[in-house]
Amino acid sequence: MLLDHDKAAHVAKVLTEALPYIQRYVGKTLVIKYGGNAMESEELKNSFARDIVSMKAVGINPIVVHGGGPQIGDLLKRLSIESHFINGMRVTDSKTMDVVEMVLGGSVNKEIVSLINQNGGNAIGLTGKDARLIQAKKLNVTHKTSEMAAPEIIDVGQVGEVAGINTNLLNMLVSSDFIPVIAPIGVGDDGTSYNINADLVAGKVAEAVKAEKLMLLTNIAGLLDKEGNILTGLTTQQVDELIENGTIYGGMLPKIQCALDAVKGGVGSALILDGRVANAILLEIFTDKGIGTLITCH
Ligand SMILES: Nc1ncnc2c1ncn2[C@@H]1O[C@H](COP(=O)(O)OP(=O)(O)O)[C@@H](O)[C@H]1O
């Protein structure tokens, strides 16, 4: 146990060391994707909320986009609705869409908003339907194996892709010091609801607000090679090869794709980092101890 004055000196030292990092990000917008798999423990959820509030307190503007795949899966199971994935996307019929809206726009969104606010933040929960924040259109998924001459188009139901983001709304909220917490549900021109992978929404939001950084928190140390080593600094071509040879699959597919698209679209950098580590966000932005897979445009 540290003596009180030792403790105070330690806090002062930590703050001074963080100063250049804080100065680098003050006034900048960071988009943080909080994945369903990194949301499982109460302790981690609290540490995430405190990180977000700490960022805002020192003048950085966080925008949170959350997932909730495991939570959707749990409710579908309880309702005996089967669900399956193609290229990391949940095939979404209208019954599944109702559950997705209930879980993402209801319980998960409000839990995160509430946690941030309990820690002293000013979070506001939104789905893509609010002020048409996420304009969407149906996503066409193509699938090709080495035996197939041409790719086949698969109907994945109400799965959407982002067609536009209402940046006026986000800019207004951010400049009024609110912390937007966004559920990845999009709305079509005709009012149809779309289920959109949360990584893809986070990437498009980051592009639209010209974020300094996109941080994708997940349940793994980063992008791994077949031996389990963390890969970083990859080119688009290297990523394509890793997808082709099966090293990148499932939920990592949309994650890596959106990270690449975001940096090509003008986001300073994208980072896939381990959401199972307490204070993962603060460690990344306020110290040299950043961990995970960094993707920059080159
Ligand atoms: N090359 C890879 N490196 C790391 N994880 C990978 C890789 N390929 C596939 N994955 C899978 O992707 C998962 C992360 O995606 P996902 O479960 O959708 O996360 P989240 O819920 O955080 O969005 C990992 O837990 C792992 O099972």
Ligand SMILES: CC(=O)N[C@@H](CCC(=O)OP(=O)(O)O)C(=O)O
């Ligand atoms: C189309 C699609 O797959 N949508 C996702 C949306 C939630 C999500 O992306 O959650 P995670 O980030 O926790 O995986 C789903 O239905 O699971």
